[in-house]
Amino acid sequence: MEAVENLLGIPAVDILSVxxxxxxxxxxxAFYLTALAKNPMKGRIKDLDxxxxxxxxxxxxxxxxxxxxxxxxxxxxxxSIANKFKLLQDEQTKKISVSLQQAGYRSTEAIxxxxxxxxxxxxxxxxxxVILFYGMGAMPDYKTMHPLFAGGMVLLGYKMPDIYVSNxxxxxxxLIRKGLPDALDLLVVCAEAGLTLDSxxxxxxxxxxxxxxxxxxxFSLTTIELGxxxxxxxxxxxxxxxxxxxxxxxxxxxxxxxxxxxxPLATSLRVLSAEFRNERMMxxxxxxxxxxxxxxxxxxxxxxxxxxVVLLGPxxxxxxxxxIDKN
Numbered sequence: 001m002e003a004v005e006n007l008l009g010i011p012a013v014d015i016l017s018v019x020x021x022x023x024x025x026x027x028x029x030a031f032y033l034t035a036l037a038k039n040p041m042k043g044r045i046k047d048l049d050x051x052x053x054x055x056x057x058x059x060x061x062x063x064x065x066x067x068x069x070x071x072x073x074x075x076x077x078x079x080s081i082a083n084k085f086k087l088l089q090d091e092q093t094k095k096i097s098v099s100l101q102q103a104g105y106r107s108t109e110a111i112x113x114x115x116x117x118x119x120x121x122x123x124x125x126x127x128x129x130v131i132l133f134y135g136m137g138a139m140p141d142y143k144t145m146h147p148l149f150a151g152g153m154v155l156l157g158y159k160m161p162d163i164y165v166s167n168x169x170x171x172x173x174x175l176i177r178k179g180l181p182d183a184l185d186l187l188v189v190c191a192e193a194g195l196t197l198d199s200x201x202x203x204x205x206x207x208x209x210x211x212x213x214x215x216x217x218x219f220s221l222t223t224i225e226l227g228x229x230x231x232x233x234x235x236x237x238x239x240x241x242x243x244x245x246x247x248x249x250x251x252x253x254x255x256x257x258x259x260x261x262x263x264p265l266a267t268s269l270r271v272l273s274a275e276f277r278n279e280r281m282m283x284x285x286x287x288x289x290x291x292x293x294x295x296x297x298x299x300x301x302x303x304x305x306x307x308x309v310v311l312l313g314p315x316x317x318x319x320x321x322x323x324i325d326k327n
Contacts, residue, residue, distance in 0.1 A: 093115070096111060096114060098241065099166075099169060101242050102242060102244045103166075103168040103172060105165075114161055121158065122157040122158045124157060125153040125156055125157030129149060129153040172214050173245050175212065175214045176214050176218065176245060176248065177247060179215040180215065180245075180248060182211070183219070184270075184273035186203070186207055186208070187200055187201075187269050190204060191265045192266045198226045201220075201222055205219035205223065221239075221242075222236065232259055233256055237252065237256070247279070251269075254268045254269065254272060
């Protein structure tokens with residue numbers, strides 16, 4: 001009874017109260033996300049405009065630019081902390097910046113927030129571990145393991161930014177992969193209609209704005225860079241660098257060759273579109289083929305016991321009644 005009342009050194013009433021509050025919060029968040037239809041392109045237009053302004057600032061030398069009012073840095077304090085600890089001066093920062101771009105965080109503030117989070121979260125998690133294990137006396141039966149648990153929380157705090165960025169990157173890459181065949185079909189139609197590459201990418205981005213906002217965002221940014229960068233090849237290579245997807249790199253290679261050698265763009269894109277669509281179908285068939293094996297464990301754990309109770313329950317009750325009557 002004491003083990004039930006004091007779970008891990010914390011009263012069971014407190015644990016149940018925290019769990020009930022968490023469940024209520026999750027229900028409210030679910031209703032909020034379901035009731036409000038968010039615009040998938042909200043905030044993306046502002047990012048594209050800032051990228052356009054950055055390209056203009058690098059290419060256009062005008063005296064009017066010098067008189068432009070400087071924007072207030074929203075993360076000036078975080079940037080000062082990062083500069084104080086020299087978090088933005090190592091070679092690892094470049095790799096982190098590429099990973100953040102592939103996850104969809106292209107602003108200059110993202111790398112600062114990421115580095116400061118890697119510095120602060122281990123300290124915060126370590127303090128939580130000290131308060132939990134030594135202040136509140138959680139898990140009193142494992143006192144010898146408390147330093148190990150606290151060290152694990154510190155390591156978790158250090159790895160949390162990497163895990164978050166990696167998950168965001170994988171989700172975004174998967175969404176772009178799903179929309180790439182449809183985008184190539186639209187590019188083929190635009191190319192056969194006589195549109196240039198800039199106009200075709202812009203038109204496809206406009207059409208895919210609702211269905212695949214991540215891919216539309218990348219195409220819109222590529223359209224802007226094609227119009228401002230002196231070398232069009234750099235704009236296409238930037239597209240492949242921002243998205244860690246082999247299929248998209250193949251598309252970029254085809255576009256670069258078409259720009260350089262003047263090869264027919266529509267024919268190459270049609271072949272690539274067919275290949276990617278077949279690949280997507282093969283992935284779906286592979287997932288469908290794995291379903292029987294994945295459903296075996298839920299079938300054994302949840303369905304078969306219930307079936308046995310329904311089928312054998314009446315017979316077991318009858319047999320027990322017969323034994324009771326005989327006795």
